[in-house]
Amino acid sequence: MTDHLTHRLNRILPKLASDEFLSASGIGNEIAFYIFDYPPEDERHVREHIRFLIAQLPKVRPGLRVAHVNLFDFLTDYLRERKVLEKSFKLQREKGNDALLKALKGILHEDKVAQRFAGIAKPEAHDLVLISGVGSAYPLLRSHTLLSNLHALMDRTPLVMFYPGNYDMQSLRLFGKTGLSGGSTEDRRRTTHYYRAFRLID
Numbered sequence: 001m002t003d004h005l006t007h008r009l010n011r012i013l014p015k016l017a018s019d020e021f022l023s024a025s026g027i028g029n030e031i032a033f034y035i036f037d038y039p040p041e042d043e044r045h046v047r048e049h050i051r052f053l054i055a056q057l058p059k060v061r062p063g064l065r066v067a068h069v070n071l072f073d074f075l076t077d078y079l080r081e082r083k084v085l086e087k088s089f090k091l092q093r094e095k096g097n098d099a100l101l102k103a104l105k106g107i108l109h110e111d112k113v114a115q116r117f118a119g120i121a122k123p124e125a126h127d128l129v130l131i132s133g134v135g136s137a138y139p140l141l142r143s144h145t146l147l148s149n150l151h152a153l154m155d156r157t158p159l160v161m162f163y164p165g166n167y168d169m170q171s172l173r174l175f176g177k178t179g180l181s182g183g184s185t186e187d188r189r190r191t192t193h194y195y196r197a198f199r200l201i202d
Contacts, residue, residue, distance in 0.1 A: 001042050001045045002039075005038060005039065005042055005045070008036075008038075008201045008202075009045075009046070009049045011201050012036065012049070012053060012200065012201060013052075013053060013056055013057070013060060014060075015200065015201065016053065016057060016128060016160070017057060017060045017061040017064070021158060022061075022064075022127055022128065022158060024156050024158060027198070030196070030198075031151055031154065031196055031197075032154070032156055032157065032158040032159065033147060033150075033151075033154075033158075033159050033161070033196060033197040033198070034158065034159065034160045034161070034197055034198050034199070034200040035160075035161050035163050035167045035172075035197045035198070035199060035200060036160060036161070036162050036163065036199075036200040036201060037163045037164075037165055037166050037167040037199070038162070038163070038164060039164075039176065040135060040164035040165060040175045040176060043135065043164055046132075046162055046164075047132065050068070050130065050132055050162060053130070054066060054068055054130070057128075064127050064128065065125065065126045065127045065128070066126060066127065066128045066129075066130065067120075067121045067122060067123075067125075067126040067128070067129045067130070068129075068130045068131075068132070069117065069120055069121050069129065069130070069131050069132075069133075070131075070132050070133035070136075071131060071132070071133040071134055071136070071137035071141055071143075071146075072133040072136035072137045073133065074116075074117065074120060074133070074137075075137050075140055075141055078113070078116055079104075079107070082107055084104070084107065088100060088103075088104065091103055097139050100140070101139060101140065104140065108140060108141070110145050110146070110148075110149045111149060113141065113146065113149070114146060114149035114150050114153060115153070117146065117150065117153075118150065118153040118154070123153065123154045123155055123157035123159075124155070124157075126157060127157065127158075128157070128158050128159075128160070129154070129157060129158070129159045129160070130159075130160050130162070131159065131160065131161040131162065132162045134161065134162065134163055134164060134174070135164040135165075135174065135175065138174060142192065143161060143163065143172060143174070143192075143194075144172055144192040144193070144194040147159075147161065147194065147196065147197065148194070148196070151196065160200055161197070164176075167194075167197070167199060169195055169197075169198070169199060170193065170194075170195050171192060171193050171194060171195075172192050172194050
């Protein structure tokens with residue numbers, strides 16, 4: 001892990017606990033969505049820091065209500081509830097991701113997934129929502145699609161997504177791969193336009 005990432009990680013706790021951040025002041029009419037992007041090879045360090053944040057936030061800011069949703073766990077629970085989890089594993093092994101995505105298109109419709117996410121995160125009952133597990137949930141769940149469909153569901157509750165890739169306030173590049181105009185087909189799939197979130201820490 002680089003010194004730069006360590007410095008950025010160390011700035012997260014005071015920012016999340018600040019009055020300005022939690023009240024979403026200073027962002028006008030924009031939605032209170034934030035992305036913390038990081039090199040995918042530092043996934044383990046970021047996961048550890050998320051656990052640190054969840055433990056420390058109530059101490060730094062007593063009474064703060066924080067929800068944490070790991071997207072991979074969220075998806076597996078969702079598919080298990082729909083009784084298709086084991087079938088999904090089998091289909092992916094035998095026919096690959098494209099066949100799996102086609103088979104689950106109805107179940108994983110963005111409206112349904114966003115509604116289910118909001119039901120788990122309960123933004124009306126929390127002061128802050130943290131999202132992790134973005135890379136593990138790909139390609140079944142794309143971060144920009146989830147965020148876009150949460151705009152109307154989160155109200156003013158701040159949401160922070162920890163993103164293993166790059167975000168430049170114009171596009172999301174999962175795993176830091178080449179942009180839309182270059183690279184492999186899979187690289188281009190992982191790059192999507194999205195500009196409604198702020199960078200949590202530069």
